[in-house]
Amino acid sequence: MGTVTIVLLRIVIALSLIGSVVVQTVIVPLMWADLAGEPLWGRVALVVLAVLGVATLQVFAVCVWQLLTLVRRGAVFSDAAFRYVDVVIGAIAAASALTFILAVVLAPGEVAPGIVGLICGAALVLAGMALLVVVMRRLLAQAIDRENEARGLRSELDEVI
Numbered sequence: 515m516g517t518v519t520i521v522l523l524r525i526v527i528a529l530s531l532i533g534s535v536v537v538q539t540v541i542v543p544l545m546w547a548d549l550a551g552e553p554l555w556g557r558v559a560l561v562v563l564a565v566l567g568v569a570t571l572q573v574f575a576v577c578v579w580q581l582l583t584l585v586r587r588g589a590v591f592s593d594a595a596f597r598y599v600d601v602v603i604g605a606i607a608a609a610s611a612l613t614f615i616l617a618v619v620l621a622p623g624e625v626a627p628g629i630v631g632l633i634c635g636a637a638l639v640l641a642g643m644a645l646l647v648v649v650m651r652r653l654l655a656q657a658i659d660r661e662n663e664a665r666g667l668r669s670e671l672d673e674v675i
Contacts, residue, residue: 520582527575534568559619570609577602591661599651603644610640
């Protein structure tokens with residue numbers, strides 16, 4: 515991955531993190547005010563889901579930033595990458611669960627059933643993304659194993675020569 519790509523990704527991540535803080539500090543309080551006529555349990559549930567949903571995106575962004583740091587250092591094929599990949603999997607799975615909970619919270623209200631179905635579909639897609647990252651984690655493990663095997667073979671070859 516080139517330096518330009520890493521810099522561009524970091525710019526996108528930084529802008530996303532700034533935007534997420536704006537959402538949590540400005541938009542969520544406005545959402546609380548807009549939901550003034552709703553029952554308290556629904557109002558609290560929607561605000562908590564919004565804050566936690568944005569938090570999952572923030573965790574994801576920070577982990578991707580750390581993985582980009584490993585890529586830049588040429589150390590992405592190391593055991594250190596697994597920690598960040600595992601957290602990414604957890605963040606995506608949490609986002610999936612929060613999305614499904616949002617559908618459950620909205621279902622008994624005045625929201626059209628089709629919208630609730632779309633939200634459930636989004637939760638399913640997020641769960642699929644988490645599973646895809648699990649597969650990618652396994653590919654990373656295989657790449658690390660191959661790297662270690664190649665390193666060992668090079669070492670043996672150096673001893674022979």
